[in-house]
Amino acid sequence: MALIRTAAALLAAATAASGVTASPAAWKGLEIVFVSKMEPPGTELQGGVFVRSDFVLHSIRDNLHKRAFCYDVALDPGADANSAQIRIERCPEDSRVAGGTGWTFLELPKYPVIPGVKVGDTVALDLLVNPATGQKIVDYLTLRRRGDMDLIRQPHDFQVTDADLRLFDPKVVMDGKPQWSLEGGGVAGPVVWLSMGGRGRFILSLVPNEKLGFRRGGVVSRDGLLIRVGAAEIRVSCSREIAPGEGAFNLYVLHEPDWRPKDSADGRMGSADRPEYIIGKK
Secondary structure, eight states: OEEEEEHHHHTTTSTTOOEEEEEOGGGTTEEEEEEEEEESSOSOOEEEEEEOSSEEEEEEEETTTTEEEEEEEEEEEOTTSSEEEEEEEEOOGGGOOOOSTTOEEOOOSOOOEEEEEETTEEEEEEEEEOTTTOOEEEEEEEEEETTOOOOSSOOOOOOGGGOOEEEESOEEEETTEEEEEOSSOEEEESEEEEEETTTEEEEEESSOOGGGTOEEEEEEETTEEEEEETTEEEEEEOSSOSSSSSSEEEEEEEEETTOOOTTOOSOOEEEESSGGGTTTOO
């Protein structure tokens, strides 16, 4: 089922979960913040987003119980730019996130169309309900304009792990030659990634994490970032600031040279709350 709630009413429900943001070009300046949560609190969930030309794929993994979900979100903006219709749709077979022995991919109980969602409204989407315990996995989808304040989550003192990287309207150049670009959309999160034809995928973070294989391999400053891979240089320019604050910051990079998108298309990007949620995942 889907239920529209106001952002103020959601504060108590979603304070323990972090979120990721996505916005394709076709959404005309609107974006969705995704927050996944188990209620009552239980297993920590993992999530990420994958931006296409006119929809977003949202994936959720429950590692403890080896179950996974994914679904597509399409958005039809209203003429007043203050509301939209949200369509929840089945994700393609080749995008399903279950993997490995014992894993189960679960279908959503419903794929609703939710009309009349206003900017600031939050849709609560029940993904799975355990009838024996009453525990359920819920996704919260908040519609907002790009650049609006996040009023969903409880404020707390800033930590370095809270710093989001934002790739909006990226233009990717390698060794001075344009590779790919995306106009009118983007992703944001503590961890972002982008792919390059023949070079695999680059997972980027402002936080060093040697245990997971991240190495200092670039610089980010205002609306540009630089990744160094051997003798090659990859530059990304965006329409908005990529990292918060002034000055230049070290960029920590995990390179997956053998990574390829399942649809073989060049130029992909996405985001996640933590690097563990996407390392090695398609």
